[in-house]
Amino acid sequence: MGRRPCCDKVGLTKGPWSADEDMKLTSFILTNGQCCWRDVPKLAGLLRCGKSCRLRWTNYLRPDLKRGLLSKHEEKMVIDLHSQLGNRWSKIASHLPGRTDNEIKNHWNTHIKKKLINMGIDPVTHKPLPQPTSATDQSQEEQPKNHPDSDQETKKEPTSSVSINDIISEMDEQKREAETSMQSTLTDAIQEEEDKSISIPQCQIESSSVEFNNVFSIDEVPMIEPDEIFIPFARASSTLSSTSSSSSYSSFDRNSSNCNVFGHHQEFFPTIIHAQSSFDHYPTDKMNVDFWDDDFISNLDMLMNDDSDRNNLAAVIGLEPSPAQYHVEMVLLDEDYSWKFDHF
DNA sequence: AAAGGTGTCAACCGCGCTAGT
DNA sequence: TACTAGCGCGGTTGACACCTT
Numbered sequence: 001m002g003r004r005p006c007c008d009k010v011g012l013t014k015g016p017w018s019a020d021e022d023m024k025l026t027s028f029i030l031t032n033g034q035c036c037w038r039d040v041p042k043l044a045g046l047l048r049c050g051k052s053c054r055l056r057w058t059n060y061l062r063p064d065l066k067r068g069l070l071s072k073h074e075e076k077m078v079i080d081l082h083s084q085l086g087n088r089w090s091k092i093a094s095h096l097p098g099r100t101d102n103e104i105k106n107h108w109n110t111h112i113k114k115k116l117i118n119m120g121i122d123p124v125t126h127k128p129l130p131q132p133t134s135a136t137d138q139s140q141e142e143q144p145k146n147h148p149d150s151d152q153e154t155k156k157e158p159t160s161s162v163s164i165n166d167i168i169s170e171m172d173e174q175k176r177e178a179e180t181s182m183q184s185t186l187t188d189a190i191q192e193e194e195d196k197s198i199s200i201p202q203c204q205i206e207s208s209s210v211e212f213n214n215v216f217s218i219d220e221v222p223m224i225e226p227d228e229i230f231i232p233f234a235r236a237s238s239t240l241s242s243t244s245s246s247s248s249y250s251s252f253d254r255n256s257s258n259c260n261v262f263g264h265h266q267e268f269f270p271t272i273i274h275a276q277s278s279f280d281h282y283p284t285d286k287m288n289v290d291f292w293d294d295d296f297i298s299n300l301d302m303l304m305n306d307d308s309d310r311n312n313l314a315a316v317i318g319l320e321p322s323p324a325q326y327h328v329e330m331v332l333l334d335e336d337y338s339w340k341f342d343h344f
Numbered sequence: 345a346a347a348g349g350t351g352t353c354a355a356c357c358g359c360g361c362t363a364g365t
Numbered sequence: 366t367a368c369t370a371g372c373g374c375g376g377t378t379g380a381c382a383c384c385t386t
Contacts, residue, residue: 016354016380038371054372055355090374101374106353 013047017056021046025053026061059100066098070107078104079112083126 013021028044034057035043037050046053059065070078074096081092089101089108096104108123116123 014356036371051357051372052355058373059354087375102354105375110352 011047012049012052014052017048017060021048022056022061025057029057029061030063055102059102064098065100070096070099070104074099075107075112078108079116079126082108082112082123 017025024044024046025040028040032043034040037054040046040050040053041048044053048056077096078092081095085091087105089105093099093101093104113123116126117129120129121127122129
C-alpha cells in the first residue's frame, strides 16, 4: 500500500514557480520562519503543497544559497565525499555551505560522472575501470550501488595500487617515447633550476620520498596533512624522476593566494598533487583557504588548458611547442581513489 | 534557418525514518 | 505496540536552452 499523498493535490499548482509565488513564500518564511510546511502554503496564500514549498525554499529561495556552477574545489570535495558517503547527497551538501543536495546531485549526474568515466574511473566505486574505453563499462554505472551504507560508511575498501598502476603505466607507456626525446634538454633546464634556491614564506617546501616513476604506487606516497600540501614539480620524464627527491619544489603564497606555478618556475610541471583529504579532519571552513583557493585552482587549470602557457613553457625549456611532448598528468590521490585530471 | 539531438536543472514522486499519540 | 503525520532523501521526469547537422 502506497503512502498517502502529503497533501490534497486537487486545485494545487504544479510545475515552475512564478515570481509572485516566490515572493509570497520568501516573505512568509522571512517573516515567520520555517514552521510546519503543511501549513505554509495556506498561511502564505499559495496554491502549492507544503512539500513543494519546502523544496522551493531549500533548493532555490534560501538566501544563503550560492548560485552558479560548483567551483573546482567544491567539485573535488564532492568527489571525495562521494567516495566516502555514496549517493547521500544531503550529507555531501552539508559539507558545502550554500549548496543543496539537489544541486550537487544534478552536478554529479551531468558533469562529474562523465569526467570520472572519461578518466577511466568508476563513478560508483571510485576505482579504475577495468577497461576504460570499453563500451560495456558504461553500463557499470547502472549496476547496483556498492557504496558503503550508513553503518559502513567509515569503512574504506583498500585501494588497489596495482589497478591504479595498471592505468597509469598504460598512459605512461604512451608518453614515454615523447618524453625520451625531450629528456636531454630537460636535464639541463632542471639542473639549472635545482641550483636555484626556492624559498617562499609559509610554504611547505620539502623533499619527497615519492619517486615519480612511470609506474608508481600510492602506497609509496606518504600521506600528509592538508596544511602540508605541497606541489612537487616532477619532471615530465620518467628517467628524471630519480632526481625529484632532491629537487626544489615550487609552491604558492598562502597569504596572497598567488600561485607561483607560472610566476617564477615555469620550467617545471606540477605533476602530482597529493593531499590527504579526509574531511573528518578537514573542516569545511578550511577548504576555503590555502590549497583550494580558487586562484590556485584556476591557475592550474590555465596551465593545463592554455595553449599559450604550454608554448611559453616550451620556449623556456627550448622545445618546440608540441602538446604531445608534454603529456603531463595531474593526479590527485586519496586513500580511496585516484583522480586524474585532464592531461594534455 | 530549421530540425533534431543533447545537456542542464528545477521540480516532482514515492519511499524510509522518526516523532507523536 | 501499532498507527499516523510530517519531513527529508534519492531517483526520476520534463521543460527549456544550447548545440550540431
